[in-house]
Amino acid sequence: MQIEKYKIDEANNQQAAAHQRKFDFVAEGVANLDEVMGKLAEFNIAIPSWALGTGGTRFGRFSGGGEPRSLEEKIEDIGVLHALNRSSGAISLHIPWDIPKDAKAIKALAAQHGLRFDAMNSNTFQDQANQPLSYKFGSLQHVDKNVRKQAVEHNIEVIKQGIELGSNALTVWLADGSSFPGQLNFRKAFENTYESLQEIYAAMPDDWKMYLEYKCYEPNFYSTTVADWGQSLLYVNKLGPKAYTLVDLGHHLPNANIEQIVSLLLMEGKLAGFHFNDSKYGDDDLTVGSINPYQLFLIFNELVEGMDARGMNHANDLGWMIDASHNVKDPIEDLLQSVEAIKIAYAQALLVDKKKLVQAQLNNDAALAQEVLQQAYRTDVRPLVAESRLRAGGALDPIGAFRDMQVRSNLIKERGEKTVATGL
Ligand code: LRH
Ligand code: MN
Ligand code: MN
Numbered sequence: 001m002q003i004e005k006y007k008i009d010e011a012n013n014q015q016a017a018a019h020q021r022k023f024d025f026v027a028e029g030v031a032n033l034d035e036v037m038g039k040l041a042e043f044n045i046a047i048p049s050w051a052l053g054t055g056g057t058r059f060g061r062f063s064g065g066g067e068p069r070s071l072e073e074k075i076e077d078i079g080v081l082h083a084l085n086r087s088s089g090a091i092s093l094h095i096p097w098d099i100p101k102d103a104k105a106i107k108a109l110a111a112q113h114g115l116r117f118d119a120m121n122s123n124t125f126q127d128q129a130n131q132p133l134s135y136k137f138g139s140l141q142h143v144d145k146n147v148r149k150q151a152v153e154h155n156i157e158v159i160k161q162g163i164e165l166g167s168n169a170l171t172v173w174l175a176d177g178s179s180f181p182g183q184l185n186f187r188k189a190f191e192n193t194y195e196s197l198q199e200i201y202a203a204m205p206d207d208w209k210m211y212l213e214y215k216c217y218e219p220n221f222y223s224t225t226v227a228d229w230g231q232s233l234l235y236v237n238k239l240g241p242k243a244y245t246l247v248d249l250g251h252h253l254p255n256a257n258i259e260q261i262v263s264l265l266l267m268e269g270k271l272a273g274f275h276f277n278d279s280k281y282g283d284d285d286l287t288v289g290s291i292n293p294y295q296l297f298l299i300f301n302e303l304v305e306g307m308d309a310r311g312m313n314h315a316n317d318l319g320w321m322i323d324a325s326h327n328v329k330d331p332i333e334d335l336l337q338s339v340e341a342i343k344i345a346y347a348q349a350l351l352v353d354k355k356k357l358v359q360a361q362l363n364n365d366a367a368l369a370q371e372v373l374q375q376a377y378r379t380d381v382r383p384l385v386a387e388s389r390l391r392a393g394g395a396l397d398p399i400g401a402f403r404d405m406q407v408r409s410n411l412i413k414e415r416g417e418k419t420v421a422t423g424l
Contacts, residue, residue, distance in 0.1 A: 001076055001411055003083035005393065011401045012390060019396050022383040030384070036350045040388035042315040043346060045276070045339050046090035046118035048323055049098040052077045052332070053420065055285065055325025064330055066411030067419040071098045072109060077332060077411075079113030084401055086392035087339050090118040092321050093165070095158045096128055103164035110165075118169070119211055119273075119319050120162035124151040125175035125219070138176035140196035141189040141225045148196045155200040163205065169272075169319060170204065171246060172197070173213040177220030177227070189225050194235060201239050211246035211272035211319060212236050216253050218283060228252075229261045236270055244272030248323055249299075250283040251275075259298040266306030273319025276342055285325035287334050289341025296341065297377045300349035314346075330408055336398045340385065347381040 012019075027033050052074045053067040068074040074091070081088040091110060093100070100106040110117065124139030132150065137143070139151035159170055176193065178184035201210055214232040217224055226232050229245055236243035245265055252258060265271035278284070278291040289296050307314055320342070326334040353372050360368035386396050395401035402408075 001080060001407065001414060003080055003405065003407070005083075007405055008083070008393070008395045008401060011404060012396045015396045019383065019386060019390070023387045026380060026383050027387075029379070030351060032350070036347060036384060037388055037391070039314055039350060040343060040347055040385060041392055043343065044087050044089040044315065044320070045342055046092045046319070046321040047078045047081060047088050047335060048092045048094065048121070048321060049074050050094050051322060051324060051326070051335060054331060055327055057327065062327070063418065063420060064408070065417040065419060066408055066413075066415050067331075069415060069419050071100060071106060073415065074098065075106070075110050075113060075115065078115055080402075080407060081332060081335055081339070082114055084395045084398035085336060085339050086389055086394035087343060088335070089114050090116050090321075092118040092121060092171075093162075093167075094121040094123060095154075095161060096123060100161065100165065103161065107165050117162065117165040117167040118321060119171045119209075120158050120165075120167050120169070121171045121173070122155045122158040124154060125173070135175070138174075138189070138225070140172075140174055141176040141184075141193045143188075143192075148192060152196050152199045156203045159200075159203055159205075159208070162208075168205075168207055169209045169211055170200070171211040171213060171272075171319075172200070173215065173246075173248075174224075174226055175219050177217075177222070177224035179221045181222055184223060186223065190231075193225050194238060197235060197239055197243075201243060204242060206242075208242060209272065209319075210236070210239065210243040212239075212243060213246040213248055213251070213275065215248065215251035215283065229265065233265070233268070233270055245270050246272040246275065246319070248275035248277070248283075249288075249296075250277045250279045250285055250323075258295065259302045262299055263302040263306050266303070266310065269310065271306075271318060273321065275321055275323030276338065277322065277324040285323065287324060287326075287329070287341070288322065288338035289345065290337070293341060293345065294377060296345040297348050298373075300345040301352055301373065301376075304346075304349045304352070305354070332407065333399050333402060336402065340398070343385045343388075344381055347384050348376045348379060351376040351379055351381065 054063045068077050078091050124135055127134050133147045140148055142148050212232045212235055214226045214228050216227050232245040236245050276288045278286045278288055280291050322338050324338055357372045390396055
């Protein structure tokens with residue numbers, strides 16, 4: 001399934017006049033318009049290979065049909081996304097869910113769709129068929145050296161596969177922890193994990209980065225061995241300059257001030273990047289921006305401020321990835337919404353009047369500081385984001401185009417009604 005460019009153009013032409021009016025109206029009020037449009041054009045967000053199928057919970061899973069049955073078909077689906085929004089030009093693989101059988105061919109297929117390989121994700125939170133030792137009581141933290149060795153070797157294998165695909169980062173998320181008080185010696189679990197991470201770190205090429213993801217709870221319910229940003233930072237500081245802390249928006253205790261965490265990790269030069277999603281209760285993995293778009297904007301406001309302070313390139317110097325799941329929506333539509341929400345928050349953050357904000361801060365003028373932030377947040381930047389898509393050859397209205405072109409029913413015809421993509 002390939003999206004034909006002329007169909008996108010046809011749909012765009014119908015909306016062109018209305019779009020132009022909206023764009024001109026917003027653009028007039030944006031002092032740094034060229035900068036904003038240039039930055040929006042460059043900004044891409046990687047799609048994880050596990051997000052193309054319908055997500056489930058432990059209670060059930062309701063497939064919408066036409067799901068990708070192989071890595072090749074997942075790449076095709078991301079190709080559809082990227083053709084429509086021109087901002088999903090990367091794929092993040094999860095091993096062993098999506099092992100490339102022929103790395104060269106997979107790399108070539110991805111390139112045909114304009115995609116590159118973002119961070120590789122290892123998996124030591126599930127036991128795989130034919131795996132000699134179990135991760136029931138952890139992987140890198142395990143009391144048994146042999147289990148740790150098996151988990152280290154898996155990560156090294158993932159690095160090797162990533163090298164072949166042209167990736168340059170490894171994301172490590174550990175389910176390791178304990179479910180009951182007394183089950184684990186916290187210090188020994190930390191030391192074992194650190195030693196295992198050192199071995200993985202040593203196997204990474206010099207131009208690679210390790211992203212160490214934290215999560216406060218689940219699947220363990222009493223302690224987690226990399227539970228929060230402080231613990232992740234402790235590990236990555238000890239490991240060295242190639243190790244960074246990854247922020248998954250759903251992995252915090254309720255009401256955590258994520259934007260402050262982002263600011264301080266950036267200050268320390270230790271922010272790896274993001275797994276974007278949204279949540280109301282826990283690690284809900286809902287569509288980005290569906291619950292708390294203001295928080296997303298505040299995070300991007302810190303990102304822009306902190307990255308500019310360090311002279312970083314917004315598009316390339318951090319890892320940007322979606323990590324969401326879809327129980328009731330079409331996964332492709334959901335991902336289009338997530339990417340759009342991220343770009344809207346980014347565009348709004350680029351509109352913040354920084355000089356005015358700094359002045360308000362120096363004057364302890366809390367009211368004015370809020371006015372400055374909300375002036376940007378309440379600007380309808382959607383025409384700017386749409387214009388940037390249009391200029392890049394994408395669709396003004398990606399979900400509308402996806403529906404008009406009947407992409408899903410074509411995929412169902414091609415792949416069948418009952419398909420199960422690998423993933424969570
Ligand atoms: C854990 C997590 C982590 C995994 C992904 C499948 O909750 O966010 O990033 O790799 O889910
Ligand atoms: Mn994650
Ligand atoms: Mn998660």
